[in-house]
Amino acid sequence: MATRARRTQRRNQVLSREHIIDTAIELLDAGGEGALTVRALTERLATGSGAVxxxxxxxxxxxxxxxxxxxxxALATKPAQASATPAEEIRAVALALFDAIADHQWLATRLTLQIIRNPVGPVTVGVFERIGRQMGALGVPQARWFDAASTLVHYILGAVSQNARIEGDTSGVEPAADREEFLGATSAAWQELNPEDYPFMHAIVGQITEHDDREQFLTGIAIVLDGLTRLR
Known part of the structure; x- marks a missing residue:
C-alpha cells in the first residue's frame, strides 16, 4: 500500500494540471468534444483516471x-502599436477571438455556453472587461456602456461562431470541406434565384466567392464602432 501511494505521489508530481489541459485541448482540436473522454485522456497521458x-x-x-x-x-493579445486607439484595442481582441475559434473548432459552442451559463466566470468577465473598458474612451455615455459593450460582444460571438463548425451540426457539411467549393456552390444556387424576386441576392452573387472572412469580420466591427461613437 505504501509503495502504491509513493508511485501515485510521484506520478502526480510529474503530471501537472497544465499538461493535462494542453493534452485535452489537443484531443478537442483533433476530434471535437466527442474525442475528449477520460479514457482517451488517460491513455494519452499514460496515467489513471484518479490523477485526472x-x-x-x-x-x-x-x-x-x-x-x-x-x-x-486570446484576451491577452495586444495591438501592434504601443499607443493604440480604443478602436484598435477592440479590433485586436476581436481578431484574437476570431482566430482562436478558427484554430479550435470546438471552441465556438463552449464559449457561447460559458457566456450563457456562467456570467460571473472568468471567460464571461474577461471578454466583457476587455471590450467594455474601451467604451469610455470611445466617448460612449456611461449610462449606455452595458448596451454598447453587449452589442459588440454579441456581434463578435455571432460572427466567429458562424465561421466555425458548431458541435452537433447535422447539416452534412464536412468540417474540412473546401471553402471555395462551398462558396462556389452557394453562388451558383443564388444565381438560379429569380432576379425579380431577389434583386439584392443577384447584386451580391459575385461578391460571395471573393470575400475574405477576416476582412468581412473587421468591416462588421467598424460598423458597430461607428454606431457606438454616435451615442455621444
Missing part, C-alpha cells in the same frame, strides 16, 4: 478549463 480527477475535476470542468485557457490567451 485530482488535477482538473470532472470532464465538464475540464471542458470549461480548456475553454478558459484558450480564451484567456
Amino acid at each position: 480527477y485530482y488535477h482538473v475535476g470532472t470532464r465538464d470542468e475540464l471542458l470549461d478549463t480548456a475553454t478558459e485557457t484558450v480564451i484567456t490567451a
